[in-house]
Amino acid sequence: MPIRSASAQTVVAPRSVKDLRLGExxxxxCLKDPEMALKLLEMGCIPGTQVRLNSRAPLGCxxxxxxxEAADYTLSLRVSxxxxxxxxx
Amino acid sequence: xxxAGIRTAPAGAAASAAAPHAASxxxxxxxxxxxxxxxxxxxxxxxxxxxxxTGLNQKVGNFPGVTVDRKTGVSQLxxxxxxxxxxxxxxxxxxxxxxxxxxxxxxxxxxxSAQYPDFVVVTADASNLRRNLLLFTQLADLGLPLVLALNxxxxxxxxxxxxxxxxxQEELGVPVIPMNARKGIGVAALKIVMAQQLDAGTxxxxxxxxxxxxxxxxxxxxxxxxxxxxxLHYAHQFRHISFLTADDKAYIAELVAKYNFEPTPRQAxxxxxxxxxxxxLLLNVVSVTRTEKAEPYSNRLDRVLTHRVWGYLIxxxxxxxxxxxxxxxxxxxMELIDQGxxxxxxxxxxxxxxxxxSLLTEGVLAGLGGVLIxxxxxxxxxxxxxxxxxTGYMARVTFMMDRIMRKFGLNGKSVVPLISGMACAVPAIxxxxxIENRKDRMITIFVTPxxxxxxxxxxxxxxxxxxxxxxxxxxxxxxxxxxxxxxxLLGFVxxxxxxxxxxxxxxxKERSYFIMEFPVYRWPRWKNVGLTIVxxxxxxxxxxxxxxxxxxxILWVLASYGPGNALEKAEQQxxxxxxxxxxxxxEVESHVASEKLEASYAGRFGHLIEPVIRPLGFDWKIGxxxxxxxxxxxxxVGTMSTIYSVGQDANELTVQQKLAAEKGLDGKPFFTPARxxxxxxxxxxxxxxxxxxxxxxxxxxxxxxxxLQLVYMTGLAYVASxxxxxxxx
Numbered sequence: 057m058p059i060r061s062a063s064a065q066t067v068v069a070p071r072s073v074k075d076l077r078l079g080e081x082x083x084x085x086c087l088k089d090p091e092m093a094l095k096l097l098e099m100g101c102i103p104g105t106q107v108r109l110n111s112r113a114p115l116g117c118x119x120x121x122x123x124x125e126a127a128d129y130t131l132s133l134r135v136s137x138x139x140x141x142x143x144x145x
Numbered sequence: 146x147x148x149a150g151i152r153t154a155p156a157g158a159a160a161s162a163a164a165p166h167a168a169s170x171x172x173x174x175x176x177x178x179x180x181x182x183x184x185x186x187x188x189x190x191x192x193x194x195x196x197x198x199t200g201l202n203q204k205v206g207n208f209p210g211v212t213v214d215r216k217t218g219v220s221q222l223x224x225x226x227x228x229x230x231x232x233x234x235x236x237x238x239x240x241x242x243x244x245x246x247x248x249x250x251x252x253x254x255x256x257x258s259a260q261y262p263d264f265v266v267v268t269a270d271a272s273n274l275r276r277n278l279l280l281f282t283q284l285a286d287l288g289l290p291l292v293l294a295l296n297x298x299x300x301x302x303x304x305x306x307x308x309x310x311x312x313x314q315e316e317l318g319v320p321v322i323p324m325n326a327r328k329g330i331g332v333a334a335l336k337i338v339m340a341q342q343l344d345a346g347t348x349x350x351x352x353x354x355x356x357x358x359x360x361x362x363x364x365x366x367x368x369x370x371x372x373x374x375x376x377l378h379y380a381h382q383f384r385h386i387s388f389l390t391a392d393d394k395a396y397i398a399e400l401v402a403k404y405n406f407e408p409t410p411r412q413a414x415x416x417x418x419x420x421x422x423x424x425x426l427l428l429n430v431v432s433v434t435r436t437e438k439a440e441p442y443s444n445r446l447d448r449v450l451t452h453r454v455w456g457y458l459i460x461x462x463x464x465x466x467x468x469x470x471x472x473x474x475x476x477x478x479m480e481l482i483d484q485g486x487x488x489x490x491x492x493x494x495x496x497x498x499x500x501x502x503s504l505l506t507e508g509v510l511a512g513l514g515g516v517l518i519x520x521x522x523x524x525x526x527x528x529x530x531x532x533x534x535x536t537g538y539m540a541r542v543t544f545m546m547d548r549i550m551r552k553f554g555l556n557g558k559s560v561v562p563l564i565s566g567m568a569c570a571v572p573a574i575x576x577x578x579x580i581e582n583r584k585d586r587m588i589t590i591f592v593t594p595x596x597x598x599x600x601x602x603x604x605x606x607x608x609x610x611x612x613x614x615x616x617x618x619x620x621x622x623x624x625x626x627x628x629x630x631x632x633x634l635l636g637f638v639x640x641x642x643x644x645x646x647x648x649x650x651x652x653x654k655e656r657s658y659f660i661m662e663f664p665v666y667r668w669p670r671w672k673n674v675g676l677t678i679v680x681x682x683x684x685x686x687x688x689x690x691x692x693x694x695x696x697x698x699i700l701w702v703l704a705s706y707g708p709g710n711a712l713e714k715a716e717q718q719x720x721x722x723x724x725x726x727x728x729x730x731x732e733v734e735s736h737v738a739s740e741k742l743e744a745s746y747a748g749r750f751g752h753l754i755e756p757v758i759r760p761l762g763f764d765w766k767i768g769x770x771x772x773x774x775x776x777x778x779x780x781x782v783g784t785m786s787t788i789y790s791v792g793q794d795a796n797e798l799t800v801q802q803k804l805a806a807e808k809g810l811d812g813k814p815f816f817t818p819a820r821x822x823x824x825x826x827x828x829x830x831x832x833x834x835x836x837x838x839x840x841x842x843x844x845x846x847x848x849x850x851x852x853l854q855l856v857y858m859t860g861l862a863y864v865a866s867x868x869x870x871x872x873x874x
Contacts, residue, residue: 087413090410090413091656092656092658093413094412095658097413097416097417097420098238098416099660100276100420102416102417103417110447111448111451113451113544114454114456114545115548118547118548118659120544120663122444124275126304126306127304127441128273128275129273130443130444131660131661131662131663132540132544132661132662132663133659134547134659137659137660
């Protein structure tokens with residue numbers, strides 16, 4: 057059961073955080089993996105939040121995201137986990 | 146439910162005689178000390194605050210109970226008022242994902258517990274308030290009396306974040322204290338608030354869905370809980386709450402099934418509702434005055450430190466520096482200690498006489514000297530690791546290693562236990578609690594003791610010094626340092642290899658996570674590093690010292706006495722043969738002494754196990770040392786020192802000199818490269834540490850894993866030693 061923000065009820069974006077290019081930002085639309093979502097939500101990956109792909113680990117995975125418009129903090133996660141975070145538009 | 150209103154906890158299901166659980170009713174004053182828990186997100190400054198509050202009066206306490214790991218200390222709030230402060234592991238929410246986070250829920254769910262806090266200081270990172278408030282609102286909804294310590298105000302100011310403290314205090318309904326815990330700013334104000342009698346705030350941030358209320362009421366009544374939200378947590382987590390009985394759990398399980406309660410979507414919805422509420426609340430509280438701000442220096446630093454190429458090169462350099470430090474830089478103070486002990490020993494020997502003096506010099510001092518000498522190396526090792534953790538670099542190492550470690554059935558987070566395992570496996574195994582996935586965690590615990598810990602340093606140092614020449618390599622490195630690094634690498638490779646093998650055997654359905662917040666780089670607090678060093682060295686000297694002292698004394702007795710008049714017979718026999726061969730007086734004494742040692746209890750014991758270890762190149766003297774060091778590796782050098790002291794009039798010699806002087810049957814030095822190599826490899830692999838086994842038992846809650854460790858590692862040690870000796874000799 058995907059968890060969506062109220063405003064994104066109808067839009068299901070095909071792109072996920074995994075598809076961001078280095079330095080590119082996106083806005084979280086929904087989280088498609090319920091179990092993973094619990095952890096991601098608590099870490100602040102709430103639908104509507106802006107994230108920016110900051111870096112990739114030397115072997116391409118994990119990656120780091122800068123969370124929040126004010127660049128609140130840096131989160132590291134695996135590519136497989138990033139794939140569960142879908143983006144708006 | 147973003148519009149959750151303000152509500153006071155109804156006094157409905159108050160204490161009822163029929164309720165099976167009675168809440169704690171002991172007033173604060175009757176217990177004397179106010180009990181205050183520090184709770185907050187990781188990296189929000191809890192431990193800084195704890196150290197500020199308790200000064201140097203802290204004690205590290207392992208409380209009765211299995212996985213409980215928290216620090217307590219006493220803080221003087223006002224001249225009259227003392228409080229007990231409990232420092233807890235960092236967590237993001239009250240729904241724990243890993244074992245270390247569970248410590249907090251264990252503390253807060255059991256209101257009848259003697260450990261239940263009178264109130265909670267929530268630490269929050271002011272530069273990241275939104276996320277930090279999630280935990281705060283959960284704690285507030287539990288109905289606990291709270292204070293918000295708004296830490297890192299300086300960082301927030303740097304980011305252009307302005308927080309209207311009065312408005313925040315108004316919104317949260319609890320005292321808010323702005324702080325900079327590292328510098329001690331705000332601590333005085335916090336202490337004053339802490340000294341007051343606090344009541345639970347009445348602001349509530351989230352209310353469970355109305356349809357859940359019938360179920361929650363039943364849980365509340367059954368457990369005599371004062372609060373719906375606490376009851377909700379029982380419904381979510383009853384399986385993992387340690388103090389509930391099987392009947393309690395069955396009762397909740399029945400309710401959960403009856404009301405069709407689905408935990409996952411409910412938890413997710415709760416988190417979203419809370420964030421919505423927090424966003425609304427912060428609208429009028431936080432304003433960001435953003436100029437064109439330069440990128441945070443942490444991000445820029447990360448671009449170098451986690452670079453594709455530079456990242457690994459820097460990491461390898463750090464590791465190599467560590468080994469050079471431990472081996473080269475530490476050698477100067479070590480030499481001083483070594484000579485000091487030898488000097489005291491010879492002083493006592495020349496000044497006094499009698500059997501007690503022999504016990505003191507050959508038993509106690511020989512054993513202790515073997516341990517004291519390693520203080521500089523251990524101090525340096527722990528200093529290095531403390532700095533890596535304090536600066537935030539360790540988190541980057543886990544990030545860079547995750548992909549590689551996963552191939553071996555480990556997890557990026559396993560790097561922390563593995564690296565701290567180079568200091569000591571006991572805290573390292575405990576640090577594996579941060580790994581959420583059970584399989585990853587078990588594998589990490591299993592292989593961590595293969596990492597060469599500081600207790601192996603004495604053995605490595607003595608034996609390397611014996612057979613590896615002290616010469617430079619490539620101009621900057623030392624051959625002995627390279628050899629030491631080789632042994633550490635051997636330990637690491639075997640750990641990773643064993644993990645890979647276990648990964649193939651173990652099955653799991655559980656997911657492995659790697660979602661982690663990067664801490665901002667900071668300069669280490671040197672006082673903290675210093676405290677760590679002092680604490681660890683003290684633990685090493687006193688804990689290892691006690692065992693070594695006891696074993697040294699027992700050994701000395703066993704080596705000085707034999708069954709019946711065996712020693713006298715051996716002495717007579719030796720004198721006869723020695724006189725026949727017309728040796729010098731000194732040679733006669735030496736021969737007599739070694740014959741006596743061989744006839745002693747220790748000698749007999751050593752001979753008994755000799756057949757087993759002979760293929761490894763070991764004789765009965767080494768055999769005794771091996772046996773004694775199964776309790777703790779540090780004992781090895783002490784034992785060797787004691788064994789080789791008994792019967793030799795060379796107590797002023799250092800351990801290494803004694804070993805170098807040891808001659809084999811053929812008259813050549815006994816410690817050939819093959820023998821020393823075999824012994825070194827044995828010590829790389831063998832599980833010779835009671836404390837580690839006990840820790841594994843505690844952390845895995847059973848004997849299976851520690852027994853597997855013991856059998857596996859000892860078997861590995863035997864086979865590897867056998868190969869090394871047979872191939873080299």
